[in-house]
Amino acid sequence: MKASAAILLLLFVIQEGNSQKLRVFISVDMEGITGLVSSDQVGRGGSDYQMARGWMTEEANSAILGALDAGATDVIVNDSHGDMRNLILAELNAAATLITGSPKPLSMMQGIDETFDAVLFIGYHPREGTTDGVLDHTISGGTVDFIRINGVEMPELGINALVAGNFNVPVVFISGDKAVCDQAKALLGDQIVTVAVKEGIGKRAAKSLPLKKAHDLIRSQVKTALEKRKDMRPYKLKGPYKFEVGYRRSSQADNASVIPGVQRLNAKTLQIESKDVIEGFKFMRGLINLGRDD
Ligand SMILES: [Zn+2]
Numbered sequence: 001m002k003a004s005a006a007i008l009l010l011l012f013v014i015q016e017g018n019s020q021k022l023r024v025f026i027s028v029d030m031e032g033i034t035g036l037v038s039s040d041q042v043g044r045g046g047s048d049y050q051m052a053r054g055w056m057t058e059e060a061n062s063a064i065l066g067a068l069d070a071g072a073t074d075v076i077v078n079d080s081h082g083d084m085r086n087l088i089l090a091e092l093n094a095a096a097t098l099i100t101g102s103p104k105p106l107s108m109m110q111g112i113d114e115t116f117d118a119v120l121f122i123g124y125h126p127r128e129g130t131t132d133g134v135l136d137h138t139i140s141g142g143t144v145d146f147i148r149i150n151g152v153e154m155p156e157l158g159i160n161a162l163v164a165g166n167f168n169v170p171v172v173f174i175s176g177d178k179a180v181c182d183q184a185k186a187l188l189g190d191q192i193v194t195v196a197v198k199e200g201i202g203k204r205a206a207k208s209l210p211l212k213k214a215h216d217l218i219r220s221q222v223k224t225a226l227e228k229r230k231d232m233r234p235y236k237l238k239g240p241y242k243f244e245v246g247y248r249r250s251s252q253a254d255n256a257s258v259i260p261g262v263q264r265l266n267a268k269t270l271q272i273e274s275k276d277v278i279e280g281f282k283f284m285r286g287l288i289n290l291g292r293d294d
Pocket residue numbers: 029030031080081082
């Protein structure tokens with residue numbers, strides 16, 4: 001009797017241990033942070049940049065608090081904007097671990113693996129060429145006109161969701177402007193929880209929520225999203241994966257077209273094919289970097 005009771009207790013402890021683990025990965029970009037609309041705010045050296053990175057850190061903290069409210073045991077935050085050294089570590093909630101700096105092999109998704117339960121996108125922006133999309137661009141405003149994967153035109157959120165999907169982790173939440181929330185629903189499905197913190201009036205103006213209201217909404221909706229995570233599927237496409245990079249100028253395609261295995265579809269468009277999402281993702285990023293001529 002005593003031995004079987006001990007085994008039951010042990011099983012209970014093991015089960016409890018498993019069910020309590022909740023690992024959350026947060027990728028934080030800057031263009032979609034509440035109130036921000038200008039390169040003077042999101043560019044290092046801009047006169048409003050120091051203020052803006054404080055707002056970015058507060059918004060990351062709101063998401064961390066929402067995750068903790070939902071019972072997160074482990075929170076990793078990956079700085080995903082520009083040189084990826086924007087978030088202020090001294091002000092970041094101490095429950096989270098920060099990944100900072102660049103370059104990183106998985107860029108905005110550095111740190112993701114199959115041990116995570118859910119991904120959150122904070123401060124995200126819509127793809128290049130979005131009407132009323134605040135600071136719309138795709139990866140590199142000066143170089144990239146569009147990215148298509150298997151024919152689907154992708155905002156950064158789609159590319160990054162595919163990377164997470166490769167590790168079987170669903171994206172459960174996104175915040176940013178209204179346009180990026182619409183793009184997330186169209187691509188990943190209606191079940192994703194979204195918070196539109198501002199609505200674009202063109203590319204460089206917006207109607208914004210007050211900071212406090214946006215932070216409260218993000219905290220409560222992140223908790224809701226994590227509680228519903230079992231309903232959400234990881235984002236996947238069928239392989240092999242065709243990555244198309246549409247450049248701004250033909251000279252940029254000239255630069256990158258010298259790599260073996262790269263197919264030139266037209267003056268400004270290159271394509272590569274890969275059986276592996278991560279390999280294709282890295283190849284695509286390499287082609288963008290090589291194309292840069294600014
Ligand atoms: Zn950014």
